[in-house]
Amino acid sequence: MTGKALVTGASGFLGRALVPALLASGASVIAAGRGQSPFAAHPRLAWRRIDLADPAAPLREITSGVDCIYHLAWSTVPSEASLSPAEDARANIVGSLRIIESIAPGAAPRLIFASSGGAIYGRLRQAPASEDHPLNPISAYGLSKRTVEAYLDLFADTIGLRPASLRIGNLFGPGQNPERLFGAVTQFSKAALTGAPIILFGDGSTVRDYVYIDDAVDALIRAAQAQNxxxxxxxxxxxxxxLNDIIACLEAQLGRPVKVERRPPRPFDTPLSILDPSRARREIGWSARVSFEDGVARTLKSLADAAT
Structure with missing residues (x-):
């Protein structure tokens, strides 16, 4: 894309992959995060250290004049959100509202929100789930994502905001932090490489729809370009x-068995999450291109390279 983009949560896994892709496409980028910039200096990149939930944060400054806002900032993972729903709501729902409210009157940037393809639906009535599936999250994390989507719909109808909520499956790939307790493929891969036991909650039958990081970045950019x-x-x-499939894939690629430590299931984990991507294929020309096995191989290589 060309033009000017704002990326919130730019220091996260998805943001660190998106910002270089936007720069490579010719866009100018304002990247915002709560810490120091993870990016090398670039003439079309400006870093802003900002906490979206801070009432004093100069959000109008970073949203002014942008053509697209990629709202990726999210401070919790499902396990953390369930421990403190009030803090999750303060940081993520209120932070998202502050971004929306900071948009100047009359401006109508495209806003791409990184929602959840698993937690927002809850227990599936049918799989794969289409976007018309009922939204019945069973976790604070999923409820917060659903709430932000609802606010985006409200502001689309009242101030002309042009949002698209991308309900992204379980992300994985090089660059994901295995210490974050989020991202089974990356966590399992790190444990398997180091000889540590894989921590498996439940019997391993929990099913997810896994999306490689490069494919998710492609979806974000395509959604911004598809204005309607x-x-x-x-x-x-x-x-x-x-989860058992992930373990089997790792054993096949490593050529040896891995250690597994079984623990009780967690109440916020839905047993099944598979997404129907046909609407994205029709409307923005997107489909996943990196196979699960290839993505796991790339993840293993990245972790192995980082350890040497």
Missing amino acids: SSRALNIGSGEGRS
Whole structure:
């Protein structure tokens, strides 16, 4: 894309992959995060250290004049959100509202929100789930994502905001932090490489729709370019992989068994999440291109290289 983009949560896994892709496409980028910039200096990149939930944060300064806002900032993962729902709501729902409210009257940037393809639907009535599936999250994390989507719909109808909520499946790939307790493929890969036991909650039958990081970045950019897509788009492979499948894939690629430490299931984990990506294919021309096995191989290589 060309023009000027704002990326919130730019120091996170998805943001650190998106910002270089936007720069490579010719865009000027304001990247915002709560810490120091993870990016090398670039003439079309400006870093802003900002906490979205801070009432004093100069948000009008970073939203002014942008053509697209990629709202990726999210301070919790499902396990953290369930421990403190009030803090999750303060940081993420209120922070998202501050970004929306900072948009100047009359401005109508495209706003791409990184929603959740798993937690927002809750227990599936049918799989794969289309965007019309009921939204019944069973976790604070999913409820917060659903709430922000609802606010985006409200502001689309009242101030002309042009949002698209991308309900992204379980992200994985090089650059994901295995210490964050989020991202089974990356966590399992790190444990398998180091000989540590894989921590498995439940019997391993939990199924998720895994999306490689490069495919997710492609979806974000395509959604920004498609100015009139639906307000909600599933970004998934349309295929489910269980936790046991991940372990089997790692054993096949490493050529040896891995250690597994079993623990009780967690109440906020839905048993099945598979997304129907056909709307994204029709409306923004997106489909997953990196196979699960290839993505796991790239993740293993990245972790192994980082350890040497």
